[in-house]
Amino acid sequence: GAVVxxxxxxxxxxxxxxxxxxxxxxxxxxxxxxxxxxxxxxxLMLMATSNEGSKATYEQGVEKDxxxxxxxxxxxxxLTVTSAxxxxxxxxxxxxxxTRGLARRVPYNEQFFGPGxxxxxx
Amino acid sequence: xxxxxQPSEVTAVEGAIVxxxxxxxxxxxxxxxxxxxxxxxxxxxxSYNALDGLEETGxxxxxxxxxxxxxxxxxxxxxxxxxxxYFCAVLVxxxxxxxxxxxxxxxxxxxxxx
Numbered sequence: 001g002a003v004v005x006x007x008x009x010x011x012x013x014x015x016x017x018x019x020x021x022x023x024x025x026x027x028x029x030x031x032x033x034x035x036x037x038x039x040x041x042x043x044l045m046l047m048a049t050s051n052e053g054s055k056a057t058y059e060q061g062v063e064k065d066x067x068x069x070x071x072x073x074x075x076x077x078x079l080t081v082t083s084a085x086x087x088x089x090x091x092x093x094x095x096x097x098x099t100r101g102l103a104r105r106v107p108y109n110e111q112f113f114g115p116g117x118x119x120x121x122x
Numbered sequence: 123x124x125x126x127x128q129p130s131e132v133t134a135v136e137g138a139i140v141x142x143x144x145x146x147x148x149x150x151x152x153x154x155x156x157x158x159x160x161x162x163x164x165x166x167x168x169s170y171n172a173l174d175g176l177e178e179t180g181x182x183x184x185x186x187x188x189x190x191x192x193x194x195x196x197x198x199x200x201x202x203x204x205x206x207x208y209f210c211a212v213l214v215x216x217x218x219x220x221x222x223x224x225x226x227x228x229x230x231x232x233x234x235x236x
Contacts, residue, residue, distance in 0.1 A: 034223065043209060044165065044226045049216075057221065060123075093164060095224075111224060113164040 003027055004096050006114035013084055014122055020080045021117045023094030029074035030096035034111065035067075038091040050077045084121045092117045124148040126210055126227030133233045134200055142195045142230045144210030152213040152222060154186050154193045159229075160206045168195065170213075197232070205234045 003026040013019050023033055031052045036044040048069050049057045056069035068080040077096075081088055095111040126146045134140045144154065153172035157165035171177055171186035171193060183196040197204060210227040 032221065036226075041231075043229050046223060046225060049221055049223055051221070057216070095165075110167050110170065113166070115164045 002098065002112045004094065004112045004114040006092075006094055006117050008117060009115060010118040010120075012120045012122065015085050016083055018080055018082045019084055019119060020078055021092055021094075021119075023077045023079070023096070023114050025075045025096045025098070025112070028096075028098045030098055031074060032097045033071060033077040034095045034097075035069060035077075035079050036093045036095070038093060038116075040091075044093060047079075081119065084119070086121045089119055089121045092119060124212060124214060124225045126212060126225065128208075128210060128227045128230045130228070131231045131233065133235065135235050136200055136202060138200050139196065139198045140200060140232065142197075142208050142210075142232070144193050144195075144227055146191050146193075146210070146212050146227070148191075148212050148214050148225070150215035150217060151188070152215060154184070155211045155213060155224065156182075156184050156195045157209045157211060157226075158206050159209065165209065168208075200234050202234050202236070205232055207231050 005024045007022045011019055033050040035047045037047050038044045046059050047062045050069045050071040052071045052074050058064045066082055071077040093116040095113040097111050128144050153170055155170045156168040158168055159165045169177055169184035171184050174188055176185045181198045186193040207229045209229045211224045215222055
């Protein structure tokens, strides 16, 4: 249990195009999902907190018009990188905090991470 | 804002014990988590401390001192497969939204040699 998937696992696109990344919780419901970005050999930087049915909360310095987040259901959040440029090339990772659906007792704080999406913008 | 500091790299041999320290400065602190990440992979949860003291889970233990804003991850009986990056992360409450979020430290690269 507690599996989070991301699709695609990697994507290469041309500069100026938009890319959508999906994050799904497969066996539990998550009212809150998080999007992180990680550059090589660096830490995970929180970009935004996504809450089902409401607007995402973006961290300081993250452009909400460039990184569109939609959390339309309790098992799906999407991140769209609009008009991508080479500097947006990075490893994008989502995570989900379980609210219900897990048979085993899960620490309240535990976040389950997806496998990540490697974005390369040419 | 938040700041977390960890050593950038630690080296050790198989079978040894290693301690990775984490100091933090933040408001709205709930607890301290530790995550392991192998190259190219996703972070995996190791431990969480909300209260002062030591939490033990198999070969890994984690410690927290809230008064010192300090914690550490202790890895015992090191194995080659433990070579990875280890991140401390603080769980904090964002006052303007009421939501909790994880903020990650700089990460420590652990290299275990034979």
